[in-house]
Amino acid sequence: MQSALGLHSSTNLVFGSRKGVPCVVRAHVGAERVSIDVQNVNLCFQKDSNVLPILKDCCMSIPEGKLWMLLGPNGCGKSTLLKALAGLLKPTSGKLYVAGPKSFVFQNPDHQVVMPTAEADVAFGLGNLDLTVEEVRCRVMKSLEAVGLLELSQRPVQTLSGGQKQRVAIAGALAECSKVLLLDELTTFLDESDQMGVVEAVRRVVSGSDGVTALWVTHRLEELDYADGASYMENGHVVLGGSVAKVKKFVLEKQEEYKRSISF
Numbered sequence: 001m002q003s004a005l006g007l008h009s010s011t012n013l014v015f016g017s018r019k020g021v022p023c024v025v026r027a028h029v030g031a032e033r034v035s036i037d038v039q040n041v042n043l044c045f046q047k048d049s050n051v052l053p054i055l056k057d058c059c060m061s062i063p064e065g066k067l068w069m070l071l072g073p074n075g076c077g078k079s080t081l082l083k084a085l086a087g088l089l090k091p092t093s094g095k096l097y098v099a100g101p102k103s104f105v106f107q108n109p110d111h112q113v114v115m116p117t118a119e120a121d122v123a124f125g126l127g128n129l130d131l132t133v134e135e136v137r138c139r140v141m142k143s144l145e146a147v148g149l150l151e152l153s154q155r156p157v158q159t160l161s162g163g164q165k166q167r168v169a170i171a172g173a174l175a176e177c178s179k180v181l182l183l184d185e186l187t188t189f190l191d192e193s194d195q196m197g198v199v200e201a202v203r204r205v206v207s208g209s210d211g212v213t214a215l216w217v218t219h220r221l222e223e224l225d226y227a228d229g230a231s232y233m234e235n236g237h238v239v240l241g242g243s244v245a246k247v248k249k250f251v252l253e254k255q256e257e258y259k260r261s262i263s264f
Protein backbone atom coordinates (compact mmCIF):
# COMPACT_ATOMS: atom_id res chain seq x y z
CA MET A 1 0.00 0.00 0.00
CA GLN A 2 1.35 3.45 -0.88
CA SER A 3 0.26 5.95 1.73
CA ALA A 4 0.84 9.67 1.85
CA LEU A 5 3.58 8.94 4.33
CA GLY A 6 5.77 6.80 2.16
CA LEU A 7 5.44 3.16 1.40
CA HIS A 8 3.71 1.19 4.11
CA SER A 9 3.21 -2.51 3.93
CA SER A 10 1.63 -4.70 6.53
CA THR A 11 2.98 -8.00 5.27
CA ASN A 12 6.19 -9.80 6.14
CA LEU A 13 8.47 -9.96 3.16
CA VAL A 14 10.20 -13.11 2.08
CA PHE A 15 11.79 -13.41 -1.33
CA GLY A 16 12.94 -16.36 -3.39
CA SER A 17 15.85 -18.64 -2.86
CA ARG A 18 19.22 -18.78 -4.50
CA LYS A 19 19.95 -21.79 -6.65
CA GLY A 20 21.95 -24.33 -4.68
CA VAL A 21 22.00 -22.21 -1.50
CA PRO A 22 19.61 -23.26 1.22
CA CYS A 23 17.89 -20.12 2.48
CA VAL A 24 15.88 -20.33 5.65
CA VAL A 25 13.85 -17.43 7.00
CA ARG A 26 15.45 -16.40 10.24
CA ALA A 27 13.35 -14.71 12.88
CA HIS A 28 16.18 -15.46 15.34
CA VAL A 29 19.96 -15.43 15.10
CA GLY A 30 21.16 -17.38 18.13
CA ALA A 31 18.92 -16.36 21.02
CA GLU A 32 18.25 -12.92 19.57
CA ARG A 33 15.10 -12.01 17.63
CA VAL A 34 15.85 -10.30 14.33
CA SER A 35 13.63 -7.79 12.54
CA ILE A 36 15.59 -7.80 9.31
CA ASP A 37 17.47 -10.70 7.79
CA VAL A 38 19.22 -10.52 4.43
CA GLN A 39 20.79 -13.68 3.11
CA ASN A 40 22.93 -13.92 -0.03
CA VAL A 41 20.84 -11.30 -1.83
CA ASN A 42 21.75 -10.46 -5.41
CA LEU A 43 20.00 -7.70 -7.32
CA CYS A 44 20.68 -6.48 -10.86
CA PHE A 45 19.51 -3.54 -12.91
CA GLN A 46 19.08 -3.80 -16.65
CA LYS A 47 20.57 -0.95 -18.67
CA ASP A 48 20.05 -1.30 -22.43
CA SER A 49 21.38 -4.79 -23.13
CA ASN A 50 23.65 -4.77 -20.04
CA VAL A 51 22.92 -6.42 -16.74
CA LEU A 52 24.36 -4.37 -13.88
CA PRO A 53 24.92 -6.35 -10.68
CA ILE A 54 24.30 -4.00 -7.74
CA LEU A 55 23.77 -6.20 -4.67
CA LYS A 56 26.22 -9.09 -4.61
CA ASP A 57 25.70 -11.90 -2.13
CA CYS A 58 24.65 -9.32 0.41
CA CYS A 59 24.06 -10.53 3.99
CA MET A 60 22.90 -8.57 7.04
CA SER A 61 20.92 -9.26 10.23
CA ILE A 62 19.44 -6.60 12.46
CA PRO A 63 18.18 -7.39 15.96
CA GLU A 64 14.67 -6.37 16.96
CA GLY A 65 14.17 -3.06 18.73
CA LYS A 66 17.42 -1.43 17.59
CA LEU A 67 18.37 1.74 15.75
CA TRP A 68 20.81 0.42 13.15
CA MET A 69 22.84 2.56 10.76
CA LEU A 70 23.92 1.54 7.27
CA LEU A 71 26.98 3.29 5.86
CA GLY A 72 29.21 2.96 2.82
CA PRO A 73 30.62 4.89 -0.13
CA ASN A 74 28.42 6.50 -2.81
CA GLY A 75 26.93 3.95 -5.14
CA CYS A 76 27.74 0.87 -3.02
CA GLY A 77 24.06 -0.15 -2.92
CA LYS A 78 22.66 1.15 0.39
CA SER A 79 19.46 2.66 -1.05
CA THR A 80 19.01 -0.34 -3.33
CA LEU A 81 19.13 -2.66 -0.33
CA LEU A 82 16.67 -0.44 1.56
CA LYS A 83 14.27 -0.42 -1.40
CA ALA A 84 14.53 -4.18 -1.70
CA LEU A 85 13.65 -4.48 2.00
CA ALA A 86 10.66 -2.19 1.41
CA GLY A 87 9.50 -4.39 -1.45
CA LEU A 88 10.09 -1.67 -4.05
CA LEU A 89 12.76 -3.73 -5.83
CA LYS A 90 12.87 -7.47 -6.31
CA PRO A 91 16.13 -9.33 -5.78
CA THR A 92 17.39 -11.65 -8.50
CA SER A 93 18.17 -14.26 -5.87
CA GLY A 94 18.67 -14.70 -2.14
CA LYS A 95 16.35 -14.15 0.76
CA LEU A 96 14.97 -11.11 2.56
CA TYR A 97 12.99 -11.20 5.76
CA VAL A 98 11.35 -8.15 7.31
CA ALA A 99 9.28 -8.61 10.43
CA GLY A 100 6.53 -6.29 9.11
CA PRO A 101 4.56 -4.04 9.11
CA LYS A 102 7.18 -1.71 7.67
CA SER A 103 7.38 1.83 6.29
CA PHE A 104 9.87 3.52 3.99
CA VAL A 105 10.59 7.19 4.59
CA PHE A 106 12.17 9.06 1.69
CA GLN A 107 14.98 11.59 1.65
CA ASN A 108 12.75 14.46 0.52
CA PRO A 109 9.84 15.04 2.93
CA ASP A 110 7.98 17.12 0.32
CA HIS A 111 7.39 13.87 -1.58
CA GLN A 112 5.37 12.38 1.23
CA VAL A 113 3.93 15.04 3.53
CA VAL A 114 0.96 16.29 1.54
CA MET A 115 -1.84 17.39 3.87
CA PRO A 116 -2.33 20.96 5.20
CA THR A 117 -1.35 20.25 8.84
CA ALA A 118 0.85 17.75 10.66
CA GLU A 119 -2.20 16.25 12.36
CA ALA A 120 -4.14 15.87 9.10
CA ASP A 121 -1.12 14.33 7.40
CA VAL A 122 -0.62 11.66 10.04
CA ALA A 123 -4.37 10.93 10.06
CA PHE A 124 -4.44 10.62 6.26
CA GLY A 125 -2.51 7.34 6.29
CA LEU A 126 -5.13 5.83 8.60
CA GLY A 127 -7.98 6.51 6.20
CA ASN A 128 -8.15 2.94 4.91
CA LEU A 129 -8.24 1.38 8.36
CA ASP A 130 -11.44 0.56 10.13
CA LEU A 131 -10.95 2.98 13.03
CA THR A 132 -13.31 5.26 14.92
CA VAL A 133 -12.66 9.01 14.93
CA GLU A 134 -11.48 8.73 18.53
CA GLU A 135 -9.10 5.88 17.70
CA VAL A 136 -7.62 7.90 14.83
CA ARG A 137 -7.21 10.95 17.08
CA CYS A 138 -5.55 8.87 19.76
CA ARG A 139 -3.07 7.25 17.33
CA VAL A 140 -2.25 10.59 15.68
CA MET A 141 -1.58 12.36 19.00
CA LYS A 142 0.49 9.47 20.36
CA SER A 143 2.59 9.35 17.20
CA LEU A 144 3.13 13.11 17.06
CA GLU A 145 4.11 13.04 20.72
CA ALA A 146 6.62 10.23 20.05
CA VAL A 147 8.47 12.41 17.53
CA GLY A 148 8.19 15.55 19.68
CA LEU A 149 5.71 17.40 17.46
CA LEU A 150 2.56 17.47 19.55
CA GLU A 151 2.67 21.23 20.01
CA LEU A 152 2.96 21.69 16.23
CA SER A 153 0.04 19.44 15.34
CA GLN A 154 -2.05 22.30 13.88
CA ARG A 155 0.78 24.16 12.15
CA PRO A 156 0.47 24.41 8.34
CA VAL A 157 3.01 21.97 6.93
CA GLN A 158 4.53 24.60 4.64
CA THR A 159 5.72 26.42 7.77
CA LEU A 160 7.54 23.36 9.12
CA SER A 161 11.26 22.86 8.60
CA GLY A 162 12.57 19.94 6.52
CA GLY A 163 13.43 18.03 9.70
CA GLN A 164 9.99 18.65 11.22
CA LYS A 165 8.40 17.35 8.02
CA GLN A 166 10.59 14.24 8.25
CA ARG A 167 9.29 13.76 11.79
CA VAL A 168 5.68 14.10 10.51
CA ALA A 169 6.45 11.33 8.00
CA ILE A 170 7.90 9.14 10.79
CA ALA A 171 4.83 9.86 12.95
CA GLY A 172 2.69 8.67 10.03
CA ALA A 173 4.59 5.40 9.94
CA LEU A 174 4.16 4.96 13.70
CA ALA A 175 0.44 5.72 13.51
CA GLU A 176 0.14 2.90 11.00
CA CYS A 177 1.75 0.64 13.62
CA SER A 178 4.90 0.01 11.59
CA LYS A 179 7.39 -2.17 13.41
CA VAL A 180 10.23 -1.60 10.95
CA LEU A 181 11.22 1.89 9.76
CA LEU A 182 13.36 2.05 6.63
CA LEU A 183 14.89 5.54 6.62
CA ASP A 184 16.83 6.67 3.56
CA GLU A 185 19.31 9.49 4.24
CA LEU A 186 16.73 11.62 6.04
CA THR A 187 19.19 14.29 7.10
CA THR A 188 21.08 14.90 3.84
CA PHE A 189 19.46 18.27 3.11
CA LEU A 190 18.97 19.43 6.70
CA ASP A 191 20.95 21.93 8.72
CA GLU A 192 22.64 20.68 11.88
CA SER A 193 19.89 21.43 14.40
CA ASP A 194 17.19 19.96 12.17
CA GLN A 195 19.41 16.94 11.53
CA MET A 196 19.82 16.29 15.25
CA GLY A 197 16.07 16.79 15.84
CA VAL A 198 15.31 13.95 13.43
CA VAL A 199 17.94 11.51 14.66
CA GLU A 200 17.02 12.23 18.30
CA ALA A 201 13.32 11.67 17.49
CA VAL A 202 14.08 8.29 15.89
CA ARG A 203 16.29 7.38 18.87
CA ARG A 204 13.42 8.21 21.26
CA VAL A 205 10.89 6.30 19.15
CA VAL A 206 13.03 3.14 19.10
CA SER A 207 13.94 3.35 22.80
CA GLY A 208 10.39 4.11 23.92
CA SER A 209 8.70 1.50 21.76
CA ASP A 210 7.84 -2.11 22.14
CA GLY A 211 10.13 -3.58 19.48
CA VAL A 212 10.22 -0.92 16.73
CA THR A 213 13.40 -1.35 14.65
CA ALA A 214 14.87 1.43 12.49
CA LEU A 215 17.37 0.96 9.65
CA TRP A 216 18.94 4.34 8.94
CA VAL A 217 21.07 4.96 5.83
CA THR A 218 23.57 7.75 6.37
CA HIS A 219 26.88 9.27 5.34
CA ARG A 220 27.19 11.23 8.56
CA LEU A 221 29.53 9.64 11.06
CA GLU A 222 28.30 11.83 13.93
CA GLU A 223 24.86 10.17 13.66
CA LEU A 224 26.44 6.82 14.57
CA ASP A 225 26.58 7.95 18.19
CA TYR A 226 22.77 7.58 18.38
CA ALA A 227 22.78 4.01 17.06
CA ASP A 228 22.78 0.63 18.75
CA GLY A 229 24.80 -0.92 15.95
CA ALA A 230 25.85 -0.44 12.35
CA SER A 231 26.78 -2.14 9.09
CA TYR A 232 29.21 -0.96 6.46
CA MET A 233 28.69 -1.78 2.77
CA GLU A 234 31.15 -1.80 -0.10
CA ASN A 235 30.59 -2.83 -3.68
CA GLY A 236 27.16 -4.38 -3.18
CA HIS A 237 27.61 -6.22 0.09
CA VAL A 238 28.10 -5.70 3.81
CA VAL A 239 31.76 -5.99 4.72
CA LEU A 240 31.44 -5.23 8.43
CA GLY A 241 28.62 -5.16 10.97
CA GLY A 242 28.26 -4.97 14.72
CA SER A 243 28.99 -2.43 17.42
CA VAL A 244 29.08 1.29 16.70
CA ALA A 245 32.64 1.51 18.06
CA LYS A 246 33.87 -1.21 15.69
CA VAL A 247 32.21 0.29 12.60
CA LYS A 248 33.27 3.85 13.48
CA LYS A 249 36.91 2.76 13.91
CA PHE A 250 36.75 0.98 10.54
CA VAL A 251 35.29 4.03 8.76
CA LEU A 252 37.84 6.40 10.32
CA GLU A 253 40.67 4.10 9.25
CA LYS A 254 39.24 4.06 5.71
CA GLN A 255 39.09 7.86 5.70
CA GLU A 256 42.72 8.08 6.86
CA GLU A 257 43.78 5.57 4.21
CA TYR A 258 42.00 7.65 1.56
CA LYS A 259 43.63 10.90 2.77
CA ARG A 260 47.08 9.25 2.65
CA SER A 261 46.42 7.94 -0.86
CA ILE A 262 45.52 11.39 -2.25
CA SER A 263 48.38 13.18 -0.48
CA PHE A 264 50.95 11.38 -2.70
Ligand SMILES: Nc1ncnc2c1ncn2[C@@H]1O[C@H](COP(=O)(O)OP(=O)(O)OP(=O)(O)O)[C@@H](O)[C@H]1O
Pocket residue numbers: 045046047052054072073074075076077078079080081
Ligand atom coordinates in the same frame (compact mmCIF):
# COMPACT_ATOMS: atom_id res chain seq x y z
N1 LIG B 1 17.19 2.19 -11.55
C1 LIG B 1 18.53 2.04 -11.72
N2 LIG B 1 19.01 1.63 -12.91
C2 LIG B 1 20.34 1.45 -13.11
N3 LIG B 1 21.26 1.65 -12.13
C3 LIG B 1 20.82 2.06 -10.93
C4 LIG B 1 19.43 2.28 -10.65
N4 LIG B 1 19.30 2.67 -9.37
C5 LIG B 1 20.55 2.72 -8.85
N5 LIG B 1 21.46 2.35 -9.79
C6 LIG B 1 22.90 2.23 -9.61
O1 LIG B 1 23.11 1.28 -8.57
C7 LIG B 1 24.25 1.65 -7.80
C8 LIG B 1 23.85 1.67 -6.34
O2 LIG B 1 22.95 2.75 -6.14
P1 LIG B 1 22.40 3.13 -4.68
O3 LIG B 1 21.52 4.31 -4.84
O4 LIG B 1 21.83 1.91 -4.07
O5 LIG B 1 23.76 3.50 -3.94
P2 LIG B 1 23.95 4.18 -2.53
O6 LIG B 1 24.97 3.39 -1.80
O7 LIG B 1 22.66 4.40 -1.86
O8 LIG B 1 24.61 5.57 -3.00
P3 LIG B 1 24.53 7.04 -2.34
O9 LIG B 1 25.27 6.96 -1.06
O10 LIG B 1 25.22 7.88 -3.35
O11 LIG B 1 23.09 7.40 -2.19
C9 LIG B 1 24.73 2.98 -8.34
O12 LIG B 1 25.81 2.73 -9.22
C10 LIG B 1 23.53 3.51 -9.09
O13 LIG B 1 23.95 4.33 -10.17
